[in-house]
Amino acid sequence: MTAVAERTETRPAARAGAWVVYRWELIKLSRQVKAQVVFGLCLLAPFLFVAALNVQSNTPQDTLFGRWVHDSGFSVPLVVLGFAGQWALPAVTSVVAGDIFACEDRYGTWKTILTRSCGRSQIFAGKTLAALTFSVAATVLLGLSSLAAGVLVVGRQPLIGLSGTLLSPGHSTVLVLESWAATLLPVLGFTALGLLLSVASRSSAVGVGGPVVVGLVMQLASLVNAPAAVRALLLTTPFGAWHGLFTATPFYGPLVQGAIVCAGYFVLCVGGAYALLRRRDITGG
Amino acid sequence: MRSGALGRAAAVASAVLVGVSGCGSSGITKARLDHAVAPTFANLYVIQQSLRGRKVTAASLNSKADCSRGDAQTADSGAGNDWTCTVTWFNTGPNIAVNAQYQVHVQTNGCYTADGDGPVDLNGQQLITAADGATVTNPLWEFDGCFDTT
Amino acid sequence: MADNQPAVEAHGLVKRFEDTTAVAGVDLRVGPGRVHGMVGPNGAGKTTLLTMLMGLVRPDAGTIRILGQQGGSLDGVAGFVEAPRFYPYLSGRRNLALLADLDGGGARARIDTSLEVVGLSDSAGARVGGYSVGMRQRLGIAAALLRDPRLLILDEPASGLDPAGMRDMRALIARLAEDGVTVLLSSHDMDEVEDLCDDVTIMRAGQVVFDGTMDELRDKAPDPAFRLATSDDERALALAGPGVEVRAEGDGLLVHAQREQLDAYVIALGRDGVAVRRLDLESSALKALFFRLTESDAEERGVPTKEGP
Numbered sequence: 043m044t045a046v047a048e049r050t051e052t053r054p055a056a057r058a059g060a061w062v063v064y065r066w067e068l069i070k071l072s073r074q075v076k077a078q079v080v081f082g083l084c085l086l087a088p089f090l091f092v093a094a095l096n097v098q099s100n101t102p103q104d105t106l107f108g109r110w111v112h113d114s115g116f117s118v119p120l121v122v123l124g125f126a127g128q129w130a131l132p133a134v135t136s137v138v139a140g141d142i143f144a145c146e147d148r149y150g151t152w153k154t155i156l157t158r159s160c161g162r163s164q165i166f167a168g169k170t171l172a173a174l175t176f177s178v179a180a181t182v183l184l185g186l187s188s189l190a191a192g193v194l195v196v197g198r199q200p201l202i203g204l205s206g207t208l209l210s211p212g213h214s215t216v217l218v219l220e221s222w223a224a225t226l227l228p229v230l231g232f233t234a235l236g237l238l239l240s241v242a243s244r245s246s247a248v249g250v251g252g253p254v255v256v257g258l259v260m261q262l263a264s265l266v267n268a269p270a271a272v273r274a275l276l277l278t279t280p281f282g283a284w285h286g287l288f289t290a291t292p293f294y295g296p297l298v299q300g301a302i303v304c305a306g307y308f309v310l311c312v313g314g315a316y317a318l319l320r321r322r323d324i325t326g327g
Numbered sequence: 328m329r330s331g332a333l334g335r336a337a338a339v340a341s342a343v344l345v346g347v348s349g350c351g352s353s354g355i356t357k358a359r360l361d362h363a364v365a366p367t368f369a370n371l372y373v374i375q376q377s378l379r380g381r382k383v384t385a386a387s388l389n390s391k392a393d394c395s396r397g398d399a400q401t402a403d404s405g406a407g408n409d410w411t412c413t414v415t416w417f418n419t420g421p422n423i424a425v426n427a428q429y430q431v432h433v434q435t436n437g438c439y440t441a442d443g444d445g446p447v448d449l450n451g452q453q454l455i456t457a458a459d460g461a462t463v464t465n466p467l468w469e470f471d472g473c474f475d476t477t
Numbered sequence: 478m479a480d481n482q483p484a485v486e487a488h489g490l491v492k493r494f495e496d497t498t499a500v501a502g503v504d505l506r507v508g509p510g511r512v513h514g515m516v517g518p519n520g521a522g523k524t525t526l527l528t529m530l531m532g533l534v535r536p537d538a539g540t541i542r543i544l545g546q547q548g549g550s551l552d553g554v555a556g557f558v559e560a561p562r563f564y565p566y567l568s569g570r571r572n573l574a575l576l577a578d579l580d581g582g583g584a585r586a587r588i589d590t591s592l593e594v595v596g597l598s599d600s601a602g603a604r605v606g607g608y609s610v611g612m613r614q615r616l617g618i619a620a621a622l623l624r625d626p627r628l629l630i631l632d633e634p635a636s637g638l639d640p641a642g643m644r645d646m647r648a649l650i651a652r653l654a655e656d657g658v659t660v661l662l663s664s665h666d667m668d669e670v671e672d673l674c675d676d677v678t679i680m681r682a683g684q685v686v687f688d689g690t691m692d693e694l695r696d697k698a699p700d701p702a703f704r705l706a707t708s709d710d711e712r713a714l715a716l717a718g719p720g721v722e723v724r725a726e727g728d729g730l731l732v733h734a735q736r737e738q739l740d741a742y743v744i745a746l747g748r749d750g751v752a753v754r755r756l757d758l759e760s761s762a763l764k765a766l767f768f769r770l771t772e773s774d775a776e777e778r779g780v781p782t783k784e785g786p
Contacts, residue, residue, distance in 0.1 A: 109464070159581055204471060295476075
């Protein structure tokens, strides 16, 4: 009788277990220097970027909206977005996602946490959720910070859109926020890729570096005149899906296509990572 | 066992991706570029003229663009920096057509940069003097735009 | 719940890694309230067996029942396999808080007591990264105690400890056993097992070569071995009497004898003018048995495994 009572006492409900893991992952993240550095960079980099632009008359014309950085503050978050999508966002997200499973291998702590009352599924769910939270938080922070940098330093002038029309400050703000929100799709796709590499390789170097390399390779592939079908399948293509929002008659095809592709990457990567972790024999360490 | 699971995942991934690619399509065509450049030019022309103190509306310009790629042998499709566009619009009346030339670099993602190639007064200078005497960016010197390639 | 239900009941466990068979068909039964030792040289499969019991490694064949439960439930089970590991950038107390939260229930309330039991209360606020091996070992025990276990599985609990730490660890395990906790511990040190355990399983090359109580093992034990150096080894060899087995080994003699026979032999040597220059215990009775069981070839094994539970 007492044994039965004890047993129910030491086992948290399944969902509660995942939340406990999630909460602890966030606590652990908040104590790691790399997470603090990433947040600091997301917060400060846009202001440094605007400050650097202000000391020279040249404009980054090879990036969309780059020629308007001195004329409208709303171009700043869009230039940062066009630039960050190239490589910074995959790097920012995988700093945590690529390490969140592999760090248990590095510290040898898989055995420590898997011999408690939380199952592997709960550990996986909690850690995955924490990595996604970090990626979303870092992206939102970078987006809001670059919007703030543009508006505060350059100003709230109307923005010239991609059909040559003037967009009012209010409309521009909404479009900027929508663009950054759309960027979350490929960001989450890259996060999932980082998670998969983290589980599969058991190495932080591969988990963190892998998505960055994949992002660069895909970027290169999209620069050459590849068939439209191949371009559509690249995880980097949705980083440009927001362009359609800034034309006089907005088009949403790239957004829909990007959402499908990102969902595909997400499901495959997270599902693959889960299957690998479920089956894995925890030895060594 | 790990490599086996990865192999399976890769197989499923490529299958799904090939399926998704069915939604992809012809991409960058002359028609799409024509229809993107003409109204964008018109809108920017309105802005330029208002800077110079003249009021026109985009609709009254009835602008058209005729773009082609490379020499006569090159097919007029695909990304590249060898596109040229001739924009035609009606400036002072329905019968007086005006032309402007642009060198256009079209990227694979459907965004393009048009670089003014004459007439000089219209798109040959990066900075122009506004009606109030201020020096401002000439919106027609170079401009960007995007069109749907899906 | 029946009191005589075994804490661990495993049948036909097999685990292969790539090209080696780590565990080749092992049966294991750990009685309730017993301290059960698992001994064997490195590579005998002890750790693999324990990782299977703790659900970290899936057996290729066989069944495991722990505290009457099948299917990898760890309710009432705690312990560590190989050296316990923690997050180096968190303090000892924070590590325990994390693990207690993963356990849920009343585990958090046991943190202070657990730290006290293992004597880490004073250093609980320091980062684990600065802990010594012995402190991490004790933190491992504390982490296990949070679960208020009925079965404690400890892999080489005394490894890396200094002699004083080893003594403390043994005392702690003995105390827990007294409180009714079933303990399954692995060791490569026969003395430690002899000191602590009621039952013992000896493994070699993935198989069980002995399974029984400590007393049963002692009955099987051969005479202890001594290393002897004399002024005249040839005479000494000739003087070996009944119950004394002497053979030349290296640059001295190896003597197998019970203590009484050994005394008589040494006196006889002296009486015969052979001076004894050195006499050391080479290995205790159990150690001698252990070596015989784990180092010899199969046909020399000679000791049958206990039949049935």
